[in-house]
Amino acid sequence: MKIILLSMFSVPTGHVKVAEVMQQKIKDKHPDAEVKIVDFLSFSNQWLENAVSGFYLKWIKAFPESYKRFYAQLMMSEEYTGMLKSFSVFSIYFEMKLKKLLEEESPSHIICTHSFPSRILGKLKKKSPSFVPKTVNVYTDFFINGVWDKKNIDYHMVPSSEAKDELIGQYSISSDRIFNTGVPVSNIYKDGKPVKSKTAVSGRKHLLVAGGNNGLCVLNEFMMNPSGTEHFKYTVLCGHNRELFDQLSGIPNIIPLMYIEDREELNAIYDSVDAIITKPGGVTITEVLNKRIPIFIHDYLPGQEEVNLEFLKEKKLVYLLNSEDPLEIITNVLKDKREMNDYLVRLQQYLSSISTCVDESLSTLLKVNQEDALVKPSLNNAGVTKTIFN
Known part of the structure; x- marks a missing residue:
């Protein structure tokens, strides 16, 4: 068994983190399987990957409204607007690259964790009736943007019941091809405890500030506020932002940390904090929801994070x-016991709506080429059950 995981960039984005999680889950259950993560853009053209990944963040920072319009027109549209038609010309080049990859690797399964390789894979599959590998979309936000190929992909691991209903209602995809798993994250984050104060003897609340891998969301002003130092201490995830790390180093109530690869280390940090201040990225939010940590949003990037935020607000x-x-908002929320109890109820309702276990779903999908019947796992009060669909 050989599985190709198609992400987009080589930099550690949420799409890459999900690909790494999927790779680990597959290897845990199938140690003999060959599992390879391919950064699709860098594989296709390394220079282009460097240019696009650098330009992307500069564009968002300098012209957020322009990027927001671009995202709405291209990423959220199923119709071939003028922009999407122009974009589709380049898809021929990427189809050739993907075809070459598949000829070289001959995978049994292809799993996409980014919408762009999914779109290219869908086009290639549509043109090849004898296409052999089974294909899977793994969605890494709380919604499905318009670039993902839906109809030509065999199976879908979706973030919510709403996303499943969308695939069924708008794209006529059979429900037995859809697994409501939530955004896949490591099992290490699934041991969330009920919300309770982890405040140290000093009486200060411990807040985690996460700004994504580039440290975009950092609240220097209030972290250094005199009243803040009295009531709060901070751990700040700086990502790869060395300038930010140096800026925060040496401040008594702030512990800055560079990018953390070790999930055990990150999990220990989650366990130590009273709340998190972050952006609405699909992967980080899902990790924290599973840890039952109160989440405060101060900023977001235009585009996918803005759409994620609407889902989370609802x-x-x-x-x-x-x-x-x-x-003051953080203080009032954390000290309000009734609100914290209500928050736990809402959180549990969402987590309970995730009807399928990622590990079992993945095991099922990897057996598809070996069995005529699809054995689909589901979660109920008694645990994992299996239902056979012919």
Whole structure:
């Protein structure tokens, strides 16, 4: 058995983290399987990958409204607008690259954790009636954007019941091809305990500040506020932002950390904090939801994080901070026992709506080429059950 995981960039984005999680889960259950993560853009053209990944963040920082319009027109549209038609010309080049990869590797399964390789894979599969590998989309946000190929992909691991209903209702995809797993994260984060204060003897609340891999969301102003130092201490995930790390180093109430690869280490940090201030990225939010940590959103990137935020707001799974007095909001929420209990109820309702275990779903999908019947796992109060679909 040979599985190719198609991500997009070589930099550690959420799409890459999910690919790594999927790779580990496959190897845990199938140690003899050959599992390879391919950064699709860098595989296709290393220079292009470097240019696109660098330009992407600069564009968002410098012209957020422009990027927001681009995302709405291209990423959220199923129709071939003028922009999407122009973009599709380049897909021929990427189809050739992907075809070459598949001829060289001859995988039994292809799993996409990014919408762009999914789109290219779907085009290639549509043109090849005898296409052998089974294909899977693994969605890494709380919604499905318009670039993902839906109809030509065999199976879908979706983030929510709403996403499953969308695939069934709008794209006529059979429900037995859809697994409502939530955004896949490591099992190490699945041992969330009920929300309780982890405040040290000093009486200060411990807040985790996460800004994504590039340290984009950092609240220097209020972290260094005199009243903040009295009531809070901070651990700041700086990602690969060395300038930010150096800036925060040496400040008594702040512990800055560079990018953390070790999941055990990150899990220990999650266990030590009272709340997190972060952006609404699909992977980080899912990890924290499983840890039952109160989530405060102060900022977000235009595009996918903005759409994620709407989903999270509707479910009341996050608290929004304003720029006037974010510390007061955090203090009031954390000390309100009734609100914390209500938050736990809402959180549990969401987690309970995830009807399928990632590990069991993955095991099922990897057996598809070996069995005529699809054995589909589901979760109920008694645990994991299996239902056979012919």
